[in-house]
Amino acid sequence: MNKLILAAAIAVAATNLALSQTAKKPKAKEIEINGVRGYQDTPMEPDGLWHVHDPARPQPPVVTTSNFSQLAVAPSDAIVLFDGKDLSQWRDKATGGAAQWSVVDGVAVSAKGDIVTEKNFGDLQLHLEFREPTPPPDSGQSRGNSGVYLMGRYEIQVLDCFDNKTYPDGTTGGIYGQHPPLANACRPPGEWETYDIIFTTPHFDADGKLTTPAYVTVILNGVVVQNHQAIRGDTNHRTVGKYTSHDPTGPIALQYHHNSVSFRNLWVRSVPLVNEP
Numbered sequence: 193m194n195k196l197i198l199a200a201a202i203a204v205a206a207t208n209l210a211l212s213q214t215a216k217k218p219k220a221k222e223i224e225i226n227g228v229r230g231y232q233d234t235p236m237e238p239d240g241l242w243h244v245h246d247p248a249r250p251q252p253p254v255v256t257t258s259n260f261s262q263l264a265v266a267p268s269d270a271i272v273l274f275d276g277k278d279l280s281q282w283r284d285k286a287t288g289g290a291a292q293w294s295v296v297d298g299v300a301v302s303a304k305g306d307i308v309t310e311k312n313f314g315d316l317q318l319h320l321e322f323r324e325p326t327p328p329p330d331s332g333q334s335r336g337n338s339g340v341y342l343m344g345r346y347e348i349q350v351l352d353c354f355d356n357k358t359y360p361d362g363t364t365g366g367i368y369g370q371h372p373p374l375a376n377a378c379r380p381p382g383e384w385e386t387y388d389i390i391f392t393t394p395h396f397d398a399d400g401k402l403t404t405p406a407y408v409t410v411i412l413n414g415v416v417v418q419n420h421q422a423i424r425g426d427t428n429h430r431t432v433g434k435y436t437s438h439d440p441t442g443p444i445a446l447q448y449h450h451n452s453v454s455f456r457n458l459w460v461r462s463v464p465l466v467n468e469p
């Protein structure tokens with residue numbers, strides 16, 4: 193009998209513990225404002241103006257663009273990351289094995305998992321081209337989602353935002369969850385789009401404290417959508433950016449987010465920062 197009472201008491205305690213843990217971590221609540229889905233149960237950005245992924249934040253103005261820098265020939269000192277032949281410069285992020293993306297007709301198509309470069313980079317100039325699937329799958333963040341992770345940590349969003357509203361800090365050209373792009377310069381799905389990105393790494397002191405944030409300038413289809421913008425730290429879903437001390441170089445990663453997004457003509461140059469006036 194005592195054993196039964198003890199077992200019942202343990203069961204009640206376990207249930208209470210589970211309930212208290214559930215109470216501590218409420219389920220993410222997606223809301224819709226003016227036809228835009230996002231969140232307002234997320235932390236405020238450090239500027240105190242908007243929640244992370246806030247659907248009420250003003251939409252970036254739409255700017256129409258052309259074929260700026262498409263098929264740009266890699267400069268002689270660039271490291272070519274993908275020239276249409278194979279993904280030998282890349283590996284699967286999760287396993288470290290061969291990249292699981294397909295290469296068809298000179299185009300790499302995202303599948304199965306994120307991929308990362310074999311090589312690490314510091315301050316860099318990156319060129320890449322992407323093409324969103326057509327007909328567009330789904331809407332919002334589920335329409336052609338991918339991303340370019342600088343140092344494997346700092347995501348510049350890739351999404352089909354042509355006639356597809358989403359929370360501004362998740363728009364193409366945005367530093368995910370932090371800074372929306374200055375403009376929505378997306379081309380229609382099925383057409384090639386270009387990213388030209390200039391990035392400087394963050395710096396940390398001997399104790400791992402941030403001394404200089406990372407900065408990024410992003411040109412999407414010929415339109416500057418981030419102008420030497422300071423990054424607030426690692427970019428993640430529903431969280432405020434936070435820096436964690438890391439090596440001075442890191443890989444470039446491309447995201448697989450359950451959509452087939454095409455890539456071509458990827459190359460990178462090292463552009464060491466000269467701090468003298």
Ligand code: MG
Pocket residue numbers: 337338339347349350447449
């Ligand atoms: Mg993404």
